Amino acid sequence: MYIVGNLIYISCLLINAIAILSEDRFLARIKLSPTSHDPSFGQSADTSVRYKIITLISSVRTVMRVPLIVINILIILYELVLG
């Protein structure tokens, strides 16, 4: 039970971290934002590992913005009420 609770906390914090990162100040600097990706030639753009990571990060950000608010509120209430 201790492991499952901790895993939930760890995953929530990691997804929070992915959602919080500033798009133009940080991600563009380390070239992990969709705007700073120029396809080199032809086919290697769609299937390279970097492109996949960029897509993954941007999709996690757009999908999990709202549910993360809900989950964070729930965890905060849980911690406040039940210690």
Next chain:
Amino acid sequence: MQRPSYGQSPPLHHPVPQHVSTVPQLRSPPPPTSQPHSQGYDGSPYQQQQPRVASGGGNMFGQYGNMINDPAAQLASQFGQTAFKQGQEYLEQNVSRFISVSSLKHYFNVTNFYVINKLYLVLFPWRHKPWSRKQAVGPNGQEGWYLPPRDDINSPDMYIPVMSFVTYIFLQTLIAGLRGNFQPELFGYIATTALVVVIVEILGLKLGCYLLSISNESQLLDLVAYSGYKFVGVIVTISVAEIANAGKGTGGWIGWTVFFYTFLANSLFLMRSLKYVLLPENNSDNRAPMQTMQTESRAKRNQRTQFLFFYSYVVQLFFMWILSRP
């Protein structure tokens, strides 16, 4: 299902029940004044004609003997039977929407021969030669589905992983009990730990497949089965370490030697088996621009091989270590 063999029994022609129901058969056993035919009792295959069977088989139904004569109780039992049948149908309808039972059956279609040889393979995979799974050929000569584990030693099954998972839980709690730290919550704790290990491993594998654009044609249950084979090595490690160390866990020479041996065996087994799952074959690449395709796919193939190696060795080492902690 014991059929007591009484000496002279005339041949019985009652139909063999196709579906073993757990509801007690409420047909009345033949009364001690034996009747000349027993073919009307299709629900009670244990009843034979002899008078003394009534006492032998009647001890199972003896308590019902008084109930059968009471029509209210008979009604209640019939109602219970129909309710049970309806509950079963409801369960079948709803569960089959989530878990496809027929594809699960394919994984449990094993024989003794398969189980023993597969266990031997997991623990000693170095001499085995062909690792590819056999495919059944359809009626037109086109390739169909993979053969079930009954016919193909290389096919993954779910019987060994499930059994070794349960055995692992019991073994850990037994050892904890021998050491004096048994609590009833330990069952749930160990089960949760092992399940979390499997789930995290599969998630990592799926993430790696997505990042490397590996199109995964094999089903999820195949990966779960491959991930469950490590429990066999962990069980061997724990039991040998427990016997050799007399209660100190996987400390000392013998424990770590067995651990590394089973880890290496499991990793080789995984690498050889997952090669056909994760690495695409050469012929399936499209042929339009040959040069760039080949160089690029060589780099990608290297990436995939490295990923497979990383997954088989490093990841498995980490998880097997977690599982074999006391």
